[in-house]
Amino acid sequence: MLNRAVSTLNIADTRRRVPIGIPRVDEFIQGGLHIGDFVLLEGGIGTGKTIFSTQFVYNATLNEEKAVFASFEEDLPSLKRNMLRFGIDLASLENKGMIRLIDLESLEGAGMGSNIETILNALDEIKAKRLVVDSLTAFLSGAKEKFDYSFLMHLIYKTLKREGITTLMTVSMADKNSLEPTIEEFVADGVFLLENYMKDMELRTRFMIKKLRGTEHSRRYHNVIFTSKGLEILPF
Ligand SMILES: Nc1ncnc2c1ncn2[C@@H]1O[C@H](COP(=O)(O)OP(=O)(O)O)[C@@H](O)[C@H]1O
């Protein structure tokens, strides 16, 4: 577990912003996320949630920041192969100790508590500053015991925020976009949305920032394109 007695994060740190690094997103959020922010990335299948989260981790390493990526949905060999297509060599970053990849699907019989502990240990071991959980949906549904809500709140607020770990968790949504907010949406500092839609017989993807505390952010849909480097968000 994270056991550093005293937090290294002070008020000045919490005002600092860390860029997400995906083309144009930071321009829409005044330069980046606040250190220690907890952001949900919602979207249907194939909207680019895993690619976006991997870019978030990869871009951190470009600034010499370490990151942990906990995958519940894709096995690690597939994830590594798919991301190599975008020039992101996760295996090499792992070997250099810049990232830790955790395959939580394979932790057989592991309950929520044990999964949380695995994540916290990995963060502590490499002194990571960013965390991705892909997806929170699978994380919650895979739990053997009843969802221990206060435990999750403890993880996010007491530990991650105190340690200044900026966190992105994906949420797999069905096509229908419910207007009813979830508990996680209330708790999160930010909620981003990736959405597939049809136009001129073509499947397209768009991006919107639904919420980001303490930030004057874009309030419109932005088109998303998949390039050889991953996702790119367009101005309009
Ligand atoms: N090499 C690639 N080049 C262009 N687009 C790709 C490539 N690989 C995947 N995609 C697009 O990304 C989608 C998958 O993105 P992913 O992040 O895995 O989605 P999600 O995690 O939201 O289900 C695919 O359905 C495809 O449209």
Ligand SMILES: [Mg+2]
């Ligand atoms: Mg995915």
